[in-house]
Amino acid sequence: MPSTIDVSPADSFLVTPRTAVYVDSAASAEVEAIGDYAANMIASRSGAKSQRLAGGAAPDSSITLTLDPSLATLGDEGYDLTITRTRVRIASAAPAGLFHGVQTFRQLLPVAVEHPSAYQRRLIAPAVHVADSPRFAWRGAMLDVARHFLGPDDVKHFIDVMALYKLNRLHLHLSDDQGWRIEIKSWPKLTEVGGQTEIGGGAGGFYTQAQYADIVAYARSRYITVVPEIDMPGHINAALVAYPDLRCNHTAPEPFTRIGGASNTLCVTNDSIYQFVGDVVREIAAAAPTPYFHIGGDEVRSLTKEQYRGFIERVESIVTAAGPRMIGWGEIAPANIHPSTIVQHWNKDSTVLQAERGGKVILSPGPHAYMDMKYDSTTALGLKWAGFINLKTAYDWDPATLIPGIGEQSVLGVEGPLWAETVMTRQDYEYLAFPRLTAIAELGWSSARHHDWENFRRRIGAQGTRLAALGVNFARVPGVDWSW
Amino acid sequence: MPSTIDVSPADSFLVTPRTAVYVDSAASAEVEAIGDYAANMIASRSGAKSQRLAGGAAPDSSITLTLDPSLATLGDEGYDLTITRTRVRIASAAPAGLFHGVQTFRQLLPVAVEHPSAYQRRLIAPAVHVADSPRFAWRGAMLDVARHFLGPDDVKHFIDVMALYKLNRLHLHLSDDQGWRIEIKSWPKLTEVGGQTEIGGGAGGFYTQAQYADIVAYARSRYITVVPEIDMPGHINAALVAYPDLRCNHTAPEPFTRIGGASNTLCVTNDSIYQFVGDVVREIAAAAPTPYFHIGGDEVRSLTKEQYRGFIERVESIVTAAGPRMIGWGEIAPANIHPSTIVQHWNKDSTVLQAERGGKVILSPGPHAYMDMKYDSTTALGLKWAGFINLKTAYDWDPATLIPGIGEQSVLGVEGPLWAETVMTRQDYEYLAFPRLTAIAELGWSSARHHDWENFRRRIGAQGTRLAALGVNFARVPGVDWSW
Numbered sequence: 011m012p013s014t015i016d017v018s019p020a021d022s023f024l025v026t027p028r029t030a031v032y033v034d035s036a037a038s039a040e041v042e043a044i045g046d047y048a049a050n051m052i053a054s055r056s057g058a059k060s061q062r063l064a065g066g067a068a069p070d071s072s073i074t075l076t077l078d079p080s081l082a083t084l085g086d087e088g089y090d091l092t093i094t095r096t097r098v099r100i101a102s103a104a105p106a107g108l109f110h111g112v113q114t115f116r117q118l119l120p121v122a123v124e125h126p127s128a129y130q131r132r133l134i135a136p137a138v139h140v141a142d143s144p145r146f147a148w149r150g151a152m153l154d155v156a157r158h159f160l161g162p163d164d165v166k167h168f169i170d171v172m173a174l175y176k177l178n179r180l181h182l183h184l185s186d187d188q189g190w191r192i193e194i195k196s197w198p199k200l201t202e203v204g205g206q207t208e209i210g211g212g213a214g215g216f217y218t219q220a221q222y223a224d225i226v227a228y229a230r231s232r233y234i235t236v237v238p239e240i241d242m243p244g245h246i247n248a249a250l251v252a253y254p255d256l257r258c259n260h261t262a263p264e265p266f267t268r269i270g271g272a273s274n275t276l277c278v279t280n281d282s283i284y285q286f287v288g289d290v291v292r293e294i295a296a297a298a299p300t301p302y303f304h305i306g307g308d309e310v311r312s313l314t315k316e317q318y319r320g321f322i323e324r325v326e327s328i329v330t331a332a333g334p335r336m337i338g339w340g341e342i343a344p345a346n347i348h349p350s351t352i353v354q355h356w357n358k359d360s361t362v363l364q365a366e367r368g369g370k371v372i373l374s375p376g377p378h379a380y381m382d383m384k385y386d387s388t389t390a391l392g393l394k395w396a397g398f399i400n401l402k403t404a405y406d407w408d409p410a411t412l413i414p415g416i417g418e419q420s421v422l423g424v425e426g427p428l429w430a431e432t433v434m435t436r437q438d439y440e441y442l443a444f445p446r447l448t449a450i451a452e453l454g455w456s457s458a459r460h461h462d463w464e465n466f467r468r469r470i471g472a473q474g475t476r477l478a479a480l481g482v483n484f485a486r487v488p489g490v491d492w493s494w
Numbered sequence: 495m496p497s498t499i500d501v502s503p504a505d506s507f508l509v510t511p512r513t514a515v516y517v518d519s520a521a522s523a524e525v526e527a528i529g530d531y532a533a534n535m536i537a538s539r540s541g542a543k544s545q546r547l548a549g550g551a552a553p554d555s556s557i558t559l560t561l562d563p564s565l566a567t568l569g570d571e572g573y574d575l576t577i578t579r580t581r582v583r584i585a586s587a588a589p590a591g592l593f594h595g596v597q598t599f600r601q602l603l604p605v606a607v608e609h610p611s612a613y614q615r616r617l618i619a620p621a622v623h624v625a626d627s628p629r630f631a632w633r634g635a636m637l638d639v640a641r642h643f644l645g646p647d648d649v650k651h652f653i654d655v656m657a658l659y660k661l662n663r664l665h666l667h668l669s670d671d672q673g674w675r676i677e678i679k680s681w682p683k684l685t686e687v688g689g690q691t692e693i694g695g696g697a698g699g700f701y702t703q704a705q706y707a708d709i710v711a712y713a714r715s716r717y718i719t720v721v722p723e724i725d726m727p728g729h730i731n732a733a734l735v736a737y738p739d740l741r742c743n744h745t746a747p748e749p750f751t752r753i754g755g756a757s758n759t760l761c762v763t764n765d766s767i768y769q770f771v772g773d774v775v776r777e778i779a780a781a782a783p784t785p786y787f788h789i790g791g792d793e794v795r796s797l798t799k800e801q802y803r804g805f806i807e808r809v810e811s812i813v814t815a816a817g818p819r820m821i822g823w824g825e826i827a828p829a830n831i832h833p834s835t836i837v838q839h840w841n842k843d844s845t846v847l848q849a850e851r852g853g854k855v856i857l858s859p860g861p862h863a864y865m866d867m868k869y870d871s872t873t874a875l876g877l878k879w880a881g882f883i884n885l886k887t888a889y890d891w892d893p894a895t896l897i898p899g900i901g902e903q904s905v906l907g908v909e910g911p912l913w914a915e916t917v918m919t920r921q922d923y924e925y926l927a928f929p930r931l932t933a934i935a936e937l938g939w940s941s942a943r944h945h946d947w948e949n950f951r952r953r954i955g956a957q958g959t960r961l962a963a964l965g966v967n968f969a970r971v972p973g974v975d976w977s978w
Contacts, residue, residue, distance in 0.1 A: 055694045121874050127642075127694060127916040128874040129753075158611075210539045210611060269613075390605050390612040390963050432611040437965025474970070479874055481921025481967050486958070486978035494970035 011456040011469070012114065012142035021095045021137035025052050025071075025119075031060040032074045040105045043231065045075050048112045052119075052133060054126050073098040073115075075108045087178070087233075088143025091115060093135050107143075109233045110176050114140055117174070117476075124479035146409070148372055148423025149454030150179030150237070151381075151447055153439065154430035156186035156248075158208050159215035164436040166228050171444070171482055173232040175451035180229055181237040181304060181425060184217075184294075187247035187266040187274075191216045192238070192297075196289045197253065204248035207265045209431055219297035226298035237337065238294050241306025242287065243313065243321050247272035256283050269393075269431045273312050278321040288328045295332050303329045308339035308356070319345040326351060337372070352422060355413065356380075357396075362413060365420035373416075374425045378407050379450060381442050382429040385487055391432045392442055401470070401487045405449035406463050426450040437483035444477055444484035445470055495940040495953070496598065496626035505579045505621035509536050509555075509603075515544040516558045524589050527715065529559050532596045536603075536617060538610050557582040557599075559592045571662070571717075572627025575599060577619050591627075593717045594660050598624055601658070601960075608963035630893070632856055632907025633938030634663030634721070635865075635931055637923065638914035640670035640732075642692050643699035648920040650712050655928070655966055657716040659935035664713055665721040665788060665909060668701075671731035671750040671758075675700045676722070676781075680773045681737065688732035691749045693915055703781035710782035721821065722778050725790025726771065727797065727805050731756035740767050753877075753915045757796050762805040772812045779816050787813045792823035792840070803829040810835060821856070836906060839897065840864075841880075846897060849904035857900075858909045862891050863934060865926050866913040869971055875916045876926055885954070885971045889933035890947050910934040921967035928961055928968035929954055 029052060033045040045060025052058075052073070060075075068074045078101040081090055086104035089111030093099075100111035118135040122128035151172060153160060169180060184191045190204030193216060205216035217225065226236045246256075247266040254262040258277035266272045276283045291303055305325050310318055322338065322345035329336040330348070337352040340359025347353075349369040355361035356374045364371055373379065376396035383399040384392035397403075404426075410418035426447050433439050448470055453461075467490055474492035477484045486492050513536060517529040529544025536542075536557070544559075552558045562585040565574055570588035573595030577583075584595035602619040606612035635656060637644060653664060668675045674688030677700060689700035701709065710720045730740075731750040738746040742761035750756040760767045775787055789809050794802055806822065806829035813820040814832070821836040824843025831837075833853040839845035840858045848855055857863065860880035867883040868876035881887075888910075894902035910931050917923050932954055937945075951974055958976035961968045970976050 057695075125874055125916075125918075125922070127918055127922070129868075129877055129916045131874075211541075384613075388959070390609050390615075390959070393613055432609075432613045434609075434611055435965055438609070438611070441962060441965075475872075475874070478925060478967060478969065481919055481925075483962060483965050483967060485962065486970060486976060488978060492970060494972060 011452065011460045012140045013457060014141045016139045018137040023093050023095060023098055023135050023137065025133035029071045029073065032063040032068050032072050033060050034076060035062045035064050037062065037075075037077075038105075041075060041077060041108065044105060044108050044112065047109070047231075048073060048075065048115075051112070051116060051123060054131055056126070068097060070096045074100070075112070076101045077103065077105070077108070079103055081107070084141065084143040088141075089114070091138070091140040091142070093118070093138045095137060098135070106178075106233045109173075110142070113174060113176055114142065121475045121479050124476055128479075144176070144455045145457050146421060146423035146454045148179055148425065149177045149451055150181055150372070150423065150425035151177055151443065151450070152181035152183055152374070152425055152427035154183040154186070154382075154428060155191050156183055156189045157430040158210075158212065158434045159189065159191060160430075160436065160439065161215065162217065162221050162225055164439070165225055167436060168439065168443075169229050169232055169234055171477075171480060172234055172447075174476075174480075175448055176455055177447070177451050178234050179237055179423075179425065180234050181239060181427070183239050183241065183427075183429075185240045185248060186245045187272040189214045190248040190252065192222055192294060193218045194290050194293050195219070196293065197286065199252035200249055203252035207248060207267050209267055209269060210434075211267055212434070219293070222294075223298040226300070235301065236298070237302045237304055238300060239304035239306055240290055240294070241308070242325070243276040243278050243307075243318070244274070244310040245271060245306060245308065246276055247274050250274050250276075253286070256286060271309055275310060275312055276321075278313060278317050284324060284328065287325055288332070291329055291332050295334055300334050302337050302352070303332070303334035304337040304354075305329065305342075306339060307342040310341070322347065354425065355416075356427070362415040365416045369420070370422040371416055371420055372422050372425050373409050373412060374427050375407070375412060378403060379424065379426045380429070381426045381446050382431065382433070385485060391438055393429070393431060399446065401445055401449060401467070401490065402463055404446040405452065405466055407453075408458060408461065409453060410458065424450050424454045440483040441485050444482055445473065445487060445490070448473060495936065495944045496624045497941060498625045500623045502621040507577045507579060507582055507619050507621065509617035513555045513557065516547040516552050516556050517544050518560060519546045519548050521546065521559075521561075522589075525559060525561060525592065528589060528592050528596065531593070531715075532557060532559065532599075535596070535600060535607060538615055540610070552581060554580045558584070559596070560585045561587065561589070561592070563587055565591070568625065568627040572625075573598070575622070575624040575626070577602070577622045579621060582619070590662075590717045593657075594626070597658060597660055598626065605959045605963050608960055612963075628660070628939045629941050630905060630907035630938045632663055632909065633661045633935055634665055634856070634907065634909035635661055635927065635934070636665035636667055636858070636909055636911035638667040638670070638866075638912060639675050640667050640673045641914040642694075642696065642918045643673065643675060644914070644920065644923065645699065646701065646705050646709055648923070649709055651920060652923065652927075653713050653716050653718055655961075655964060656718055656931075658960075658964075659932055660939055661931070661935050662718050663721055663907075663909065664718050665723060665911070667723050667725065667911075667913075669724045669732065670729045671756040673698045674732040674736065676706055676778065677702045678774050678777050679703070680777065681770065683736035684733055687736035691732060691751050693751055693753060694918075695751055696918075703777070706778075707782040710784070719785065720782070721786045721788055722784060723788035723790055724774055724778070725792070726809070727760040727762050727791075727802070728758070728794040729755060729790060729792065730760055731758050734758050737770070740770060755793055759794060759796055760805075762797060762801050768808060768812065771809055772816075775813055775816050779818055784818050786821050786836070787816070787818035788821040788838075789813065789826075790823060791826040794825070806831065838909065839900075840911070846899040849900045853904070854906040855900055855904055856906050856909050857893050857896060858911050859891070859896060862887055863908065863910045864913070865910045865930050866915065866917070869969060875922055877913070877915060883930065885929055885933060885951070885974065886947055888930040889936065889950055891937075892942060892945065893937060894942065908934050908938045924967040925969050928966055929957065929971060929974070932957060
């Protein structure tokens with residue numbers, strides 16, 4: 011929900027064949043690309059282009075995108091949107107804000123905007139002024155492409171839907187016991203062997219570095235940062251099958267293709283595994299520039315406390331030397347990590363220790379944010395160890411007060427992880443992610459003073475036809491008056 | 495709805511890890527394949543196999559498929575299904591009936607059966623006896639892959655969903671003004687040129703003969719017959735762009751990529767076009783054996799009555815000489831066609847003439863069965879020239895009384911055409927097809943005495959979770975209490 015909205019009830023803007031999207035005459039290629047995105051959005055065939063505004067005011071029936079440094083108080087992601095009878099003006103201090111402003115304009119247009127072939131595609135938006143900026147910098151979703159592989163096109167479709175809700179981080183869980191999903195040229199068996207398995211005995215799959223870079227670039231064009239995760243030192247069975255020397259006993263374990271976790275780990279006391287870690291981190295960071303690198307670190311049971319902490323600290327130095335900021339699950343907090351490292355809370359864990367160090371945390375509390383939990387006892391897909399999560403449970407919590415000792419200033423943001431033990435296709439992922447991910451998006455964007463379950467429930471029903479027009483297999487959860 | 499159902503309320507059959515599917519020891523490969531299909535349906539990983547029953551009765555917890563000639567009164571598609579606490583028995587006089595019996599068993603299992611990764615996949619079915627057979631032999635859907643192309647995998651997914659509703663004909667509209675979608679080796683430009691366009695300026699596409707044969711075989715494994723249509727002598731602009739000599743003036747028309755129809759036709763007075771027609775019919779029939787060939791014949795405005803009728807009669811002789819039975823849209827009925835030719839009613843037309851000749855007709859009345867019509871004024875996709883078609887309108891008509899002069903004995907069956915002017919993706923097709931295609935399926939299968947809108951409306955709501963689990967982007971039309 012935007013920070014402020016003023017509606018002029020009697021007036022509206024109608025997109026006509028004359029309507030054009032304008033960017034400033036000196037606009038950067040990046041702003042021009044957002045203009046083209048907006049031009050395509052309102053056009054009924056692809057390839058539409060924005061135009062450069064050469065001197066003077068925009069003509070009637072125009073949509074203009076303008077960088078305006080005076081809006082810096084709204085931050086890079088905030089924007090100012092004005093719709094009148096004759097024009098639409100989207101302004102922001104930075105391109106990300108222009109993109110988000112386009113998404114708000116999109117939400118104000120009828121559902122026909124979601125489909126270029128909609129017949130009688132009459133696009134009309136209410137006259138309105140919106141000034142808006144996000145509560146949190148990190149508004150994420152996580153796709154587990156390790157338990158079951160999801161192809162690049164399906165990931166891109168997910169990215170497109172994320173953009174509609176102004177989410178800005180896509181965390182890719184690229185490795186786990188059941189599969190390794192990204193090409194590492196210096197360790198080719200990771201994908202030749204480890205990439206060929208998944209839960210249930212299917213064929214698995216992996217992204218080449220070129221495909222991964224393409225996903226990262228696609229996400230960037232939607233103002234979404236991809237966060238790669240290689241889970242270690244546990245949840246690593248697929249890599250150990252490929253390279254048994256990464257284990258202390260140098261023997262290959264059986265491939266693990268069931269639900270659950272293998273107990274094997276990297277041989278953290280063997281110096282040579284840090285060569286492996288470094289190669290993996292450097293190749294992924296080189297394939298596509300990344301400000302973050304997630305090292306997992308969860309659910310390690312077979313190491314001593316000292317062994318585990320020593321590993322996390324040594325990996326932190328490898329990651330930060332390679333450039334990215336490190337992220338790990340809550341279990342890493344007791345290690346002697348740097349305050350700039352980000353800790354991601356998921357279960358009863360020690361995340362608060364990082365807040366006490368002055369560090370930042372991402373909140374993905376299992377009982378609220380885990381999108382792989384069943385909605386209720388009738389949901390065929392999903393697990394239930396963290397409980398059933400209906401839409402109210404997903405929405406109705408406050409990131410600033412959930413965990414004693416972790417206040418608003420410590421919270422970088424929120425993220426909904428979608429573990430993939432039970433999901434196999436794009437439609438499966440969508441069924442568990444939507445509508446719950448819209449609740450995560452709302453928690454991440456809207457200010458606490460707008461938090462209101464009854465209001466959210468009413469507003470989300472209107473997303474039904476929009477998601478359906480986008481071909482999203484969302485769950486019509488009970489308690490919402492879904493538009494069909 | 496089955497013809498007869500007797501339920502034993504206190505009892506039920508539970509699928510366990512011990513449950514096996516059995517076919518007779520002397521079962522044909524075809525029956526064994528249905529057994530494997532059923533085994534896969536209840537298994538939680540692919541590759542499950544049925545077993546052959548070697549002497550004696552099936553053990554407890556078994557599902558047996560048996561050909562039983564004494565059930566011939568139910569026809570090839572009818573079946574007898576008995577579920578007790580200890581076993582499931584499906585019997586039919588022919589394999590098609592076994593397959594349909596498996597579908598009814600599927601519908602009696604919880605929605606978890608639709609997904610191999612469903613967690614806690616407890617499959618339990620009520621004890622029941624069903625004796626069932628279809629009202630009409632032809633229960634079809636038509637996909638227009640010409641206005642927008644739809645790839646083979648998407649067609650197969652559609653076939654899988656058709657099977658759930660015991661539909662048995664998939665009519666593929668393989669050519670139109672906007673594109674030509676099947677490889678014809680003796681006329682290569684049909685796809686090299688005519689296959690590269692579609693509505694809206696997209697890239698089009700086509701099936702190679704091998705891909706087409708694969709679709710036909712896949713459909714056959716689901717007891718669905720593919721019916722190829724090449725629309726002529728009108729709706730043929732894409733072919734004329736490729737081969738201008740098929741026109742009387744020998745000049746290529748512009749490609750046509752808008753909604754609407756071009757007025758061009760084949761030069762029916764030029765003998766050489768019958769070489770073209772013959773080559774096309776023979777190559778398609780050779781690519782995959784087909785009992786039917788649909789020649790379109792609709793909406794021809796620029797020929798004289800005599801020219802049009804002469805063309806239809808000459809094409810009928812070409813088609814029947816090649817082997818298949820000819821089908822054409824209602825406009826062909828005034829030609830002097832054979833009673834074995836099938837006429838497909840769609841609009842105010844002359845279909846009744848074929849009934850008067852003692853021939854058979856397929857009913858696809860625009861105001862009831864056209865799945866490309868909008869549900870109501872708020873539907874973004876779809877057209878509206880035949881009116882809005884909500885679920886009640888799709889369901890609540892009787893094929894035996896719709897058209898004066900066409901009674902039950904003249905009706906071969908029903909078919910829902912899905913013209914694709916406004917649909918581009920699998921999800922789009924699904925949104926318009928479901929739930930309306932379930933109404934067509936019910937009209938085609940269930941006896942007239944079971945026709946009851948209120949009852950249908952109640953039953954169809956339970957299909958919501960089933961369609962969602964299958965990843966089908968169906969429309970939650972108002973007036974149905976959808977399970978979510």
